[in-house]
Amino acid sequence: MKIDELDTPALLIDLDRLEANLLRWQRHCDQLGIRNRPHVKTHKIPELARLQIAHGAAGVTCQKLGEAEAMADGGVDDILLAYNIIGEQKLERLAALHRRINLQTVADSAEVALGLQRAALAAGKPLKVMVECDTGMNRVGVPTPEGAAELARLIRSLDGLEFSGFCTYPASFEAAAFFAKAREVCRHSDVTVPAISMGGTPGMWQHAALPGITEYRVGTYLYNDRIIAAHGDASLADCAATLLVSVVSCTGASWVTIDGGTKTFSSDQYGQTGFGILLDDPDTVVVRCSEEHGVLQRCGEKPSLQVGDRVRVIPNHACIVSNLHDTAYAVRGDDVVAIWKITARGKIQ
Amino acid sequence: MKIDELDTPALLIDLDRLEANLLRWQRHCDQLGIRNRPHVKTHKIPELARLQIAHGAAGVTCQKLGEAEAMADGGVDDILLAYNIIGEQKLERLAALHRRINLQTVADSAEVALGLQRAALAAGKPLKVMVECDTGMNRVGVPTPEGAAELARLIRSLDGLEFSGFCTYPASFEAAAFFAKAREVCRHSDVTVPAISMGGTPGMWQHAALPGITEYRVGTYLYNDRIIAAHGDASLADCAATLLVSVVSCTGASWVTIDGGTKTFSSDQYGQTGFGILLDDPDTVVVRCSEEHGVLQRCGEKPSLQVGDRVRVIPNHACIVSNLHDTAYAVRGDDVVAIWKITARGKIQ
Secondary structure, eight states: OBGGGSOSSEEEEEHHHHHHHHHHHHHHHHHHTOEEOOBGGGTOOHHHHHHHHHTTOSOEEESSHHHHHHHHHTTOOEEEEEEEOOSHHHHHHHHHHHHHSEEEEEESSHHHHHHHHHHHHHHTSOEEEEEEBOSSSOSSSBSSHHHHHHHHHHHHHSTTEEEEEEEOSSOOHHHHHHHHHHHHHHHHTTOOOOOEEEEOSTTHHHHTTSTTOOEEEOSGGGTOOHHHHHHTSSOGGGOOEEEEEEEEEOOSSSOEEESOOHHHHOSOOTTOSSSEEESSOTTEEEEEEOSSOEEEEETTBOOSOOTTOEEEEEESOHHHHHTTOSEEEEEETTEEEEEEEOTTTTOOO | OBGGGSOSSEEEEEHHHHHHHHHHHHHHHHHHTOEEOOBGGGTOOHHHHHHHHHTTOSOEEESSHHHHHHHHHTTOOEEEEEEEOOSHHHHHHHHHHHHHSEEEEEESSHHHHHHHHHHHHHHTSOEEEEEEEOSSSOSSSBSSHHHHHHHHHHHHHSTTEEEEEEEESSOOHHHHHHHHHHHHHHHHTTOOOOOEEEEOSTTHHHHTTSTTOOEEEOSGGGTOOHHHHHHTSSOGGGOOEEEEEEEEEOOSSSOEEESOOHHHHOSOOTTOSSSEEESSOTTEEEEEEOSSOEEEEETTBOOSOOTTOEEEEEESOHHHHHTTOSEEEEEETTEEEEEEEOTTTTOOO
16 A cells, blocks of 8 residues: 555554664664663553564553553563553553563552562562662652662552562653662662663653663654654654644635644643644644644745645644554555554543 | 442433423523524434434534434434535545435535535435535635625535525624625625525523524533533533542542543533532532542542542533444433433534
8 A cells, every 4th residue: 555545644654764763773772781661651552662662672651551451462472661651450450461461560659568578479579679760850769768778668668569670751860860879878787679660752862871770761763753853862853753634724925724632632732833744845834733634834935835735744742643553554665554443542540 | 220320430421410400491492483403522422412402493404424423323313514514535425425414514615615505416416505604713704795605606606506595603793794694795796695605602591582593503511511601601419420430549648549531531520610519519620630540639638538449520621522432321300311322423424
């Protein structure tokens, strides 16, 4: 099948670019001697998780239990579930998943650790738990190195749990200093720290070399997007995910209108002007969006496009785009070479 | 089943509030003698489209063909598809849908109208087409009353098509003046204007009484949301859609963290601070979101909540929330009384 035969809007993944992105990053991790554990949130597709592992990734990272279940169903057997798992329903599911695969998860409090212990005992199999730390994100995590070391000691003491290291998001020099201190406190109480895991595509080329780091988690790096290119971690030529859309109206004085809006691109902007740019002409911008319409302008003027013309848009934020689509079309040149179901889409539980 | 038995995050719909919202608006339309044709984009659930019709709606509005197909599959047989339908694949689907139900659609250009003619002839059944006008939204639509009347004449002249009126979004006094002028031009060329259709929940109580209007399209009115309440078209006590979420971390100095982020609430803000407010305490705000985490603060301080506590959040923008969830739970008080599949979610084609 050719791209021309696809209806619009459609999410396209350029396989040549994707593979180059995977290779480049894996080589970097190998050179540094750190584990690459990419986050599936950007693609939510088991085939791509397996491709990441085939390229050398040690396993993957998931943020929701439902995502991890979808990946396990798709043949992935080494998962870090980097989220505080709370509540008996989820703990039962966690135990069931833990029986099936090599699972590791996190905790940032004793309450969470005690729940994980129940799941581990129910599964009848020791569960590795990292201590999640807040090294500046102000979201979740133990906020001090001393507190992190104390939780590590607690986890080590709980029957059924294994303390497997410290993790944080995003990577930073402050995080490296935090973990150096936490390690030092652990050393005094004879707690071994098997791993230091950090993450984040922005800054990944620098941050993966931070002192002490043993594992790096990246999400967007396989697709890249307008935000990552603006940050300088990739170029627009490395962006593998685009939205194929059609022009549906040219009645505007200074714009044309396409059949994709916030339901196609999301409303994420993170400082970008508009919601995306054309693959073939980055000066043409999706300047405004409602749910089902996007308005294109080229340097403030009407682009030379007609009703029925099709264009490809590089979105601002690829991760959230994957959460809006049920299907992704893998392309090489003009050919559609695979159709992937985005099976972890919408797995918010 | 009780709400307490649901896992989180989950989209809850308060049926008492929903029914009151439906009744109140239908009564208003009946008093004004105009047709109520609600937009399914807010709920995307055939059961709710049928409930709207049972309350007196003349039919529903859809914006994407896939939404209209999902509604037809769910037993809805009168649909205005308020979107320029472009391309042979969609025109074939349009013809198939037109054979099944009472379908009406729109055009804002001759190109679109000529495509619709092919679909109507293929269906072997006359297709009603409204002329969509741009009365200030600067998105799609014929931008002048003279141009609108000219397109009406063209549609009337095309074998297979019936000109069924003018439509616009959003309703406004300017739109009423635009249509008065378009009607006048039509009168000179002997074109009857069967309907004037406008829409928009913001301002609906005033706008439905605009001169000349025969049909009003509302979306958000059945759920309402924080934006609609801020605009004054409903109160917070009329908000029927909430997100049930759990507190997953209390390690923050001045915040607690919940298991819903932009994948649960969307990143739509439209001038609101943060991403939602608690149903039981509107001073507690989801001040920041990443994809899977939300950060709650109460007047800038840490709310009195513990890990595992569950709260309900009124979102900023209900429509886009429905597009993120596969399931909605209908509740009365503490009881879950129905589980709806959001079958038109993600129907972007």
